[in-house]
Amino acid sequence: MVRQPSINAQNRAPLSIERIIDAALRIVDGQGLSRLTMRRLGDALEVEAMAIYHHLPRGKEQLLDGLVAHVAAAPATPGGAGGAWREDLRGWARDYRTRLLAHAGVLPLVVTRRNPAALTETVVSLREVMRRGAVPEDAAAVAAHALLGYVIGHAALEVRGTAEDGADRAVDWDARFDAGLDLLLTGAG
Amino acid sequence: MVRQPSINAQNRAPLSIERIIDAALRIVDGQGLSRLTMRRLGDALEVEAMAIYHHLPRGKEQLLDGLVAHVAAAPATPGGAGGAWREDLRGWARDYRTRLLAHAGVLPLVVTRRNPAALTETVVSLREVMRRGAVPEDAAAVAAHALLGYVIGHAALEVRGTAEDGADRAVDWDARFDAGLDLLLTGAG
């Protein structure tokens, strides 16, 4: 009789980088970044913390790098169905913002020096949209960083919940994000 | 004979919140955020770590809040000498970026949920510049958050050192920041 390969002697699936990152992301989203410890992560995976090091030799650094890669990766580029590249950029920015806000606990890690490669793919995907719109290369370079910076920075402001000056009336962040985006896309004319 | 009040029995100046924050900032700037521990901070101040809690009852949380307040506070608003409010905004943004980059290690803390009040003063100072330019209030609200988000996000990209797509040629971040700023200020017409 053949043992099922996905069930080991202790009757649980073997560890994998994907499962580790998934569990870590669930802890950060649910309890905050400061609650992510190797020991707690081990508990969530029903394994001793030290087992994680077998899959992530660089330890917690590598774990955090993985979280950044997962969250900061480019959103699916909208199908470039002709003409409306400006609308494509708007969609790109909205999708990316949504992803960042869905994992707000990881945002501080995105801002850290770690994992330099994590955002290059993202910039590439932005530049592609612009190339389809025949934006000149040097203007596109500026616009890409400006747009990406705006999205990340605005997400940071939202997470912080910056109060309005003086009055404490609520801010409609969705509307405000779109309005700022328009400012930027107008200038990128 | 009167003892000098600034020298205590152990021949050193007494602790104060200002001295503590200063020393902490020096550690973060010089060695990075992860090297900032209460024990090391105590060493830098030539005091036992536990003495710090007497001045910062909320402990390390309060210390980090203080760092954010120090770095994210508004830059000195340029003297509003009539007309050129758009130039004032540009100057404001450049000054603020310079401050953020001078304390890049604190940037992740700015992005964290901590110290909600830290940026309100900053938004106020931005809104003042716009009010001098007679920008309508609702347009100013959008522009202020857009500009602040852009500056913070762009600084984050710079600190990370996002590589150019494909090629690894160096990026002139100063020029790129100014160009993106122009995009935004053009849209804020």
Next chain:
DNA sequence: ACCTGAACACCGTTCAAGT
């Protein structure tokens, strides 16, 4: 190959005690 258990150096913080 993959995981465990004990151990080490280091955290943040509390609390009673000193001056």
Next chain:
DNA sequence: ACCTGAACACCGTTCAAGT
């Protein structure tokens, strides 16, 4: 009022050992 010293619960990580 201000600081110290010892202690506690918890980290990340190493390493020898198990299967």
